[in-house]
Every structure is written in structure tokens, then in C-alpha cells.
Amino acid sequence: MSSSTVITNIAALVTNDPSLGDNSPLGLVRDAAVVIDGDRVAWTGESSKAPATDNRVDAGGRAALPGFVDSHSHLLFGGDRTEEFNARMSGRPYSAGGIRTTVAATRAASDAELEAGLTRYLEEALRQGTTTFETKSGYGLTTADESRALRVAARHTDEVTFLGAHIVAPELADDPAAYVALVTGEMLDACAPHARWIDVFCEKGAFDGDQARAILTAGKAKGLHPRIHANQLSYGPGVRLAVELDAASADHCTHLTDADVDALANSGTVATLLPGAEFSTRAEWPDARRLIDAGATVALSTDCNPGSSFTSSVPFCVALAVRDMGMTPDEAVWSATAGGAAALRRDDVGRLTPGAYADLMLLDAPSHVHLAYRPGVPLVSGVWRRGARVV
Numbered sequence: 534m535s536s537s538t539v540i541t542n543i544a545a546l547v548t549n550d551p552s553l554g555d556n557s558p559l560g561l562v563r564d565a566a567v568v569i570d571g572d573r574v575a576w577t578g579e580s581s582k583a584p585a586t587d588n589r590v591d592a593g594g595r596a597a598l599p600g601f602v603d604s605h606s607h608l609l610f611g612g613d614r615t616e617e618f619n620a621r622m623s624g625r626p627y628s629a630g631g632i633r634t635t636v637a638a639t640r641a642a643s644d645a646e647l648e649a650g651l652t653r654y655l656e657e658a659l660r661q662g663t664t665t666f667e668t669k670s671g672y673g674l675t676t677a678d679e680s681r682a683l684r685v686a687a688r689h690t691d692e693v694t695f696l697g698a699h700i701v702a703p704e705l706a707d708d709p710a711a712y713v714a715l716v717t718g719e720m721l722d723a724c725a726p727h728a729r730w731i732d733v734f735c736e737k738g739a740f741d742g743d744q745a746r747a748i749l750t751a752g753k754a755k756g757l758h759p760r761i762h763a764n765q766l767s768y769g770p771g772v773r774l775a776v777e778l779d780a781a782s783a784d785h786c787t788h789l790t791d792a793d794v795d796a797l798a799n800s801g802t803v804a805t806l807l808p809g810a811e812f813s814t815r816a817e818w819p820d821a822r823r824l825i826d827a828g829a830t831v832a833l834s835t836d837c838n839p840g841s842s843f844t845s846s847v848p849f850c851v852a853l854a855v856r857d858m859g860m861t862p863d864e865a866v867w868s869a870t871a872g873g874a875a876a877l878r879r880d881d882v883g884r885l886t887p888g889a890y891a892d893l894m895l896l897d898a899p900s901h902v903h904l905a906y907r908p909g910v911p912l913v914s915g916v917w918r919r920g921a922r923v924v
């Protein structure tokens with residue numbers, strides 16, 4: 534028999550179930566308790582009504598919320614891009630290879646080095662409240678290097694994404710059609726068994742709409758579900774392709790026409806916004822307000838990668854989204870938890886409702902609003918994952 538634990542004396546509990554709380558999207562409960570049984574949430578409600586349990590934890594008037602669901606990261610890589618970032622932020626020209634720099638370093642890394650890096654970033658993220666994460670290949674760009682990245686990732690998460698179509702591999706730069714044939718053929722065959730998702734960087738300089746459609750359609754035929762890097766650097770076909778193919782998520786969504794916004798709002802495709810990328814490249818912010826007001830579902834995620842967004846901190850992204858993207862604190866917290874779960878088509882994480890995984894955090898603060906109100910402060914003071922206290 535599993536043992537049960539009640540966490541009591543929670544000043545403000547985010548459940549993400551309106552019916553459990555104050556009827557807001559966050560389903561907020563004041564003076565709350567959560568009961569964990571095994572790896573699941575068994576009960577949530579007011580502290581005074583909590584059922585008897587084997588163990589008891591006093592939250593000391595802290596806020597509690599579901600663990601963050603970081604639905605977009607690139608954590609299988611070698612090397613780093615410190616010099617490139619330093620030059621960009623110092624206004625100096627820098628003519629290195631961008632993603633190609635990371636591809637060379639990743640190919641040169643051993644399996645153990647790749648896994649050690651992944652583990653380090655995951656532990657970093659866990660300490661900041663992330664209990665579910667997606668991660669991608671995309672820095673190998675050969676059949677062997679892409680499939681080994683996915684094998685390593687699959688030892689740490691179920692949410693593994695094949696991104697062979699990140700850029701055209703350097704050795705096939707003059708023959709992109711041959712690279713698309715490789716990605717949709719031998720590479721896909723080797724990678725599909727280790728992944729749940731397939732992704733494409735649909736952008737000028739990467740893959741156009743027709744190439745992206747061919748790659749995602751081939752992935753679907755192998756049982757992978759699509760998600761797309763869309764409309765990050767410029768207007769383009771990515772978002773509408775995501776909707777056409779019923780992708781779980783269109784990621785970035787920085788440059789959107791009214792037709793793109795309407796398409797997202799009338800679809801099951803989540804708009805995942807990644808403000809770490811705009812922050813780290815001094816780029817224009819995505820307009821979360823416009824998407825939410827139109828009725829689209831919005832997720833917030835880190836895009837943690839060594840080139841354009843080297844942060845594993847969802848709280849940092851929440852603060853940026855509130856400060857610069859027009860989100861309310863409540864909306865940003867919802868998007869980083871329930872929104873991320875929607876972007877991974879999961880209903881067992883991102884919420885604290887009976888039957889969901891007991892993935893949650895305590896904040897050294899009386900309210901989730903402090904995540905945006907106190908930017909840069911390490912507020913996460915306790916994390917439970919699958920019912921076990923891990924921080």
C-alpha cells in the first residue's frame with residue numbers, strides 16, 4: 534500500500550481546475566491542503582476539510598502550484614556559445630556558425646558527455662519547479678547522431694522530439710532536397726522508435742512550408758505527432774501548417790498575421806511562446822495579449838538551448854511574459870503549467886486535481902503572483918515529483 538501525505542497550511546493553492554476553487558481558470562483555493570497518495574493527487578480543498586493521512590507537511594503559509602510543464606527545450610548538445618552571446622550583446626560582429634557551431638560540438642561529444650549535460654540542466658530546472666519537460670534532438674543532423682540524442686533523452690523523459698529538420702546538415706547545404714530525403718527516410722526510421730513527437734524549424738534559411746509539410750507528414754505516417762517552430766523570425770506558413778496538420782503546438786508565434794491568430798484560436802493547436810529567445814537576442818516580443826484575447830490557448834516555455842535562450846528557468850519566463858508580453862500574472866502561471874500540459878496533450882500533469890500526478894511546488898511567498906512580482910528571486914522552496922519530495 535502506498536502512504537498518504539497531506540500538505541496543509543497553504544496560503545494560496547493553484548489547482549488549474551475552476552470547479553475546485555474560485556471558478557477562475559487557476560481554480561485558486563485559500564487556506565488550502567493537498568493530499569498525495571502514492572504518485573497521485575488524492576484530494577485538494579480547504580485545510581479544515583482535509584481527510585486523515587499517514588504523514589503531514591506544514592507549508593507554513595506558502596503558496597503551492599502545479600510543477601511547471603516546460604514543453605520546449607533543446608538539451609542534447611555539446612559545447613556552448615558564450616562568445617557568440619557576448620559579441621551580440623556587446624554590439625560586435627561575430628561570424629561563427631550559430632547552430633552549426635553546436636552541431637560540430639555535439640557530434641564530437643561522447644554519449645556520457647551528452648547525458649551529463651542533460652542531467653545537469655534537468656536538475657537545474659527541477660530546482661526551479663519544472664517537473665515535466667520536453668526535449669529535442671537537432672544538433673546531430675546525421676542518422677547516428679540524431680538517434681543517439683533521442684536514445685539519451687528517452688532515458689529521462691517520455692516527451693522526446695525528433696528535430697532532424699533543425700537546419701540542413703552542413704555537408705548537404707548545397708542539396709537541401711537530399712537532406713529532406715534523408716530526414717524523411719533513413720533518419721526517420723532510426724529515430725521514430727525513440728520519440729513521441731516530430732518537429733521542424735519552418736523559417737527562411739531553414740525549411741520552407743512545403744519541406745516542413747513533407748517532413749511532418751512522413752513523421753505522422755511513422756506514428757509521431759507534429760509540433761512546429763513557426764513564425765519566430767518572420768511571417769511565414771508555419772502556424773497555418775501547424776493548424777492544418779493538427780500539431781499539438783506552434784512554437785514561437787512572434788510574427789503573426791490576423792489569419793494566423795484566427796487559425797490558432799479556432800484549432801486544437803496551442804501557441805507556445807518562448808520569451809527567453811526574444812530576451813537573449815534582443816528581438817521583438819510575441820504578443821500574448823492578442824492571442825489570448827482572440828481565444829487561442831497559450832503555453833509558456835523556456836526554449837532552453839545554447840544559442841538563443843540559455844535559461845532553464847520557467848519563473849524567469851513568467852516574469853518576462855507579464856512585463857513585456859501583456860500577460861496577467863494569473864495567465865502566465867496558467868500558461869506555464871496547464872498551458873504546457875496542453876501543448877503536450879497531457880491531462881495528468883499541469884493541474885492539482887484528484888488523479889493527476891502529484892507534481893507540485895511550494896513558493897517562499899504567499900501567492901503565485903510573486904513569480905512575476907519578484908523576478909530573479911529563487912522562490913521555489915520545495916518540489917514534489919510523482920509524489921516524492923525531490924527538492
Ligand SMILES: [Zn+2]
Nearest residue numbers: 605607762836
Ligand atoms: Zn526551439
